[in-house]
Amino acid sequence: MDTVLVIEDSRVMQRTLQRLFEADSLVVQIASDGMEGLEAFKKQTPSVVVLDLKLPRLSGKELCRAFKAHMPSVPIVVLSADAEIEDKVLLLELGADDYVTKPFSPRELLARVRRAMRRNGAKTRMVSNVAPQAMDHELLVFKDVQIDFTSMEATRAGKPIPMTAQEFKLLRYLARSPERVISREELLNEVWGYQNYPSTRTVDNHILRLRQKLEPDPANPRFFLTMHGAGYKFVPGHGANGKNS
Amino acid sequence: MDTVLVIEDSRVMQRTLQRLFEADSLVVQIASDGMEGLEAFKKQTPSVVVLDLKLPRLSGKELCRAFKAHMPSVPIVVLSADAEIEDKVLLLELGADDYVTKPFSPRELLARVRRAMRRNGAKTRMVSNVAPQAMDHELLVFKDVQIDFTSMEATRAGKPIPMTAQEFKLLRYLARSPERVISREELLNEVWGYQNYPSTRTVDNHILRLRQKLEPDPANPRFFLTMHGAGYKFVPGHGANGKNS
DNA sequence: AGAAGGTTGACAAAATGATGACAATCCACC
DNA sequence: GGTGGATTGTCATCATTTTGTCAACCTTCT
Numbered sequence: 001m002d003t004v005l006v007i008e009d010s011r012v013m014q015r016t017l018q019r020l021f022e023a024d025s026l027v028v029q030i031a032s033d034g035m036e037g038l039e040a041f042k043k044q045t046p047s048v049v050v051l052d053l054k055l056p057r058l059s060g061k062e063l064c065r066a067f068k069a070h071m072p073s074v075p076i077v078v079l080s081a082d083a084e085i086e087d088k089v090l091l092l093e094l095g096a097d098d099y100v101t102k103p104f105s106p107r108e109l110l111a112r113v114r115r116a117m118r119r120n121g122a123k124t125r126m127v128s129n130v131a132p133q134a135m136d137h138e139l140l141v142f143k144d145v146q147i148d149f150t151s152m153e154a155t156r157a158g159k160p161i162p163m164t165a166q167e168f169k170l171l172r173y174l175a176r177s178p179e180r181v182i183s184r185e186e187l188l189n190e191v192w193g194y195q196n197y198p199s200t201r202t203v204d205n206h207i208l209r210l211r212q213k214l215e216p217d218p219a220n221p222r223f224f225l226t227m228h229g230a231g232y233k234f235v236p237g238h239g240a241n242g243k244n245s
Numbered sequence: 246m247d248t249v250l251v252i253e254d255s256r257v258m259q260r261t262l263q264r265l266f267e268a269d270s271l272v273v274q275i276a277s278d279g280m281e282g283l284e285a286f287k288k289q290t291p292s293v294v295v296l297d298l299k300l301p302r303l304s305g306k307e308l309c310r311a312f313k314a315h316m317p318s319v320p321i322v323v324l325s326a327d328a329e330i331e332d333k334v335l336l337l338e339l340g341a342d343d344y345v346t347k348p349f350s351p352r353e354l355l356a357r358v359r360r361a362m363r364r365n366g367a368k369t370r371m372v373s374n375v376a377p378q379a380m381d382h383e384l385l386v387f388k389d390v391q392i393d394f395t396s397m398e399a400t401r402a403g404k405p406i407p408m409t410a411q412e413f414k415l416l417r418y419l420a421r422s423p424e425r426v427i428s429r430e431e432l433l434n435e436v437w438g439y440q441n442y443p444s445t446r447t448v449d450n451h452i453l454r455l456r457q458k459l460e461p462d463p464a465n466p467r468f469f470l471t472m473h474g475a476g477y478k479f480v481p482g483h484g485a486n487g488k489n490s
Numbered sequence: 491a492g493a494a495g496g497t498t499g500a501c502a503a504a505a506t507g508a509t510g511a512c513a514a515t516c517c518a519c520c
Numbered sequence: 521g522g523t524g525g526a527t528t529g530t531c532a533t534c535a536t537t538t539t540g541t542c543a544a545c546c547t548t549c550t
Contacts, residue, residue, distance in 0.1 A: 069403030071389040137424070151424040151480075152472050164538060165474035202540055204496065209539095219497090226496065228548060409527060443529055449507065450529075464508095473506065473537060 002117065003027040005046035007037035007063065008079065009056055017050065020106050021113075034058020038066060045071055048117045050109075051096075053080040068095030075116035079104070140175050142223060142236040145214050147171065154213070161213050166191075170206050171214075174224070174234035183231035207232055247362065248272040250291035252282035252308065253324070254301055262295065265351050266358075279303020283311060290316055293362050295354075296341075298325040309341055320361035322354075385420050387468060387481040390459055392416065399458075406458050411436075415451050416459075419469070419479035428476035452477055 004026045006017050018028045029046060031037035033056040041049065049067060053060035064076055078099040097116045100109050137150035144157045149172055154161040163171075173191050174182065184203045192198060207226075211218040225233050249271045251262045263273045274291060276282035278301040286294065294312060298305035309321055323344040342361045345354050385392040389402045394417050399406040408416075418436045419427065429448045437443060452471075456463040470478050 069400070071402065072386045072391045073388055150426065151478060152426045152475060165472065166539070168475075198540055199542095201496090201542080205498085205540075208498065229495070407526095411528070444531090446507090446531080447529055450509085453509065454528095471507065 001027055002047040003029060003044070004113065005029045005031065005037065005040055005049045007031045007034070007040075007049065007055065007060075008052040009033060010052075013052075016106075017109075020110060024110055024114075032056075034060070034063050037063055041067060041074075042070070045074060047074070048113055049074060049076045050113060051076055051078050053078055064095050077109075077113050077116050079109075138172075140171070140236075143216070147175075156214065163213060167206065167209060167213070171210060171234075174232070175236070178234055178236050181227045181230050181233045186231070203232075246272055247292040248274055248289070249358065250274045250276065250282065250285055250294045252276045252279070252285075252294065252300065252305075253297040254278060255297075258297070261351075262354075265355060269355055269359075277301075279305075279308050282308055286312060286319075287315070290319060292319070293358055294319060294321045295358060296321055296323050298323055322358050322361050324349075324354075383417075385416070385481075388461075392420075401459065408458060411451065412455060412458070415448075416455055416479075419477065420481070423479055423481050426472045426475050426478045431476070448477075 004021050006014065006021070006028060008014055008017065008030070009032050014030050014032070018030065021028045026047075029040055029044070031040045035057045037049075037051070037055070038058065040046075051060050051063060055063070060078060060080075064078070067074060067076060072095070075097040076095065078096045079102060080099060081102050098112045100112055137148050140147040140149070146155045147168075148154070149168060152163070152165070152168055154163045170187065170191050173187065184200045187203050188197065188200065192202075207224055208218075211221050211224050215221050215223060223235055225235055227233060249266050251259065251266070251273060253259050253262065253275070254277050259275050259277070263275065266273045271292075274285055274289070276285045280302045282294075282296070282300070283303060285291075296305050296308060300308070305323065305325075309323065312319060312321060320342040323341045325344060325346055343357045345357055383394040385394065391400045392413075393399070394413060397408070397410070397413055399408045399413075415432065415436050418432065429445045432448050433442060433445065437447075452469055453463075456466050456469050460466050460468060468480055470480055472478060
């Protein structure tokens with residue numbers, strides 16, 4: 001649940017903002033002056049801060065700096081009367097992530113807050129001239145299961161599933177030839193490597209583990225099918241059972 | 246009318262840059278080597294210089310220094326292959342205002358050139374010998390941790406954390422592929438270099454040190470995760486994000 | 491039904507990782 | 521050069537995870 005800390009001295013504005021954010025299902029926390037704001041921030045780090053520039057007891061600028069020093073990843077959106085912003089750059093240097101001048105449209109403020117959260121919140125910013133991020137992940141999706149071989153993460157219905165390196169290897173090999181029946185021998189060669197030559201029951205066991213982790217009903221496999229006397233095959237689509245029954 | 250002096254020996258790159266800048270209504274002047282560049286600069290001082298680092302007849306570094314000595318207010322954006330920049334601070338000392346590593350996106354280059362012009366043009370010259378400017382720093386921010394790879398400074402909750410050169414290198418490599426599982430071998434190759442080939446336990450130890458310095462609870466890592474049998478990965482936020490954006 | 495093949499859970503061996511201590515190396519500063 | 525401190529690679533030990541094997545039992549096919 002995302003929380004927004006609103007630091008703002010005017011009651012009217014407090015109410016307005018509260019309604020606005022709650023309507024967008026954010027949890028709202030309100031502080032009426034700078035000190036209060038700082039305490040609230042420390043006590044329960046919010047997902048985003050909306051901060052009035054002129055405040056009693058501790059100026060918005062001070063606060064901004066303090067927040068950023070303490071927890072740089074929490075985005076800050078500054079509210080200010082038009083006149084107050086003599087230098088927008090200065091504000092950004094203080095660490096603010098965006099600013100909105102009063103009067104503002106609620107929609108706009110909300111949009112900016114949301115964007116700030118998206119950009120900064122919990123996520124890393126790697127600022128650099130080398131574009132670092134765009135690494136393609138090798139993905140496999142079937143039913144409600146999602147496998148990311150690059151980050152080695154697996155989820156089912158959104159929940160993470162612990163999988164071992166070997167399991168990823170086996171799964172990837174199977175998934176690269178969907179529908180094809182693959183013999184235990186081939187699997188031992190390709191997944192385990194020539195040198196190692198574990199008994200052929202080993203494969204069974206690993207298939208078992210894949211089923212237990214990924215099949216809705218491990219006892220009645222839909223995706224990891226046994227081809228009696230031949231091997232296994234992975235069928236990502238709809239488990240049109242290979243059997244006649 | 247703003248003019249940009251492009252000093253670059255590759256014809257292809259010359260054309261690319263020319264089109265790029267002309268499309269943005271800058272007047273483009275081209276020099277194919279260092280001497281030519283220097284002459285062009287002296288004859289008709291441009292609004293900004295885009296300078297390839299490695300050049301025939303006069304190295305980019307020499308040029309950079311010469312330009313800055315001669316006319317410090319003209320901003321310089323350096324182009325370089327990634328490998329050439331081992332030390333960004335050095336560049337800064339040479340007087341460059343920004344740098345872009347190849348390959349770069351045209352948009353990005355343009356943006357940086359424009360910004361360099363803006364920054365320097367508006368600036369009153371506080372020049373004397375060297376006037377280093379705010380060059381973009383390579384930043385990494387996650388949770389309350391802030392890493393600046395350019396100045397090699399790290400802070401956690403605002404407090405400085407001592408980190409060694411090797412630690413920065415490792416961290417940067419990890420952070421450039423967030424989420425991706427990276428094997429010890431790759432790390433050894435990329436971070437330590439082929440020549441050096443320390444034992445694979447070395448990596449473990451450095452990860453350990455990163456954890457001790459940067460993790461809230463080093464015994465239960467949140468950011469530097471071990472993937473048993475595979476390697477390590479750096480996971481910045483706790484976003485359940487699995488996709489490439 | 492019988493034989494061949496497949497499933498399953500338990501378990502112990504083997505592989506892998508964590509960690510602290512230590513020695514080699516590097517470095518800045520006399 | 522020499523010296524003290526920081527940095528870094530290596531090692532030994534311990535903890536944890538993974539995984540191959542086995543044995544009992546279940547399915548399928550003829």
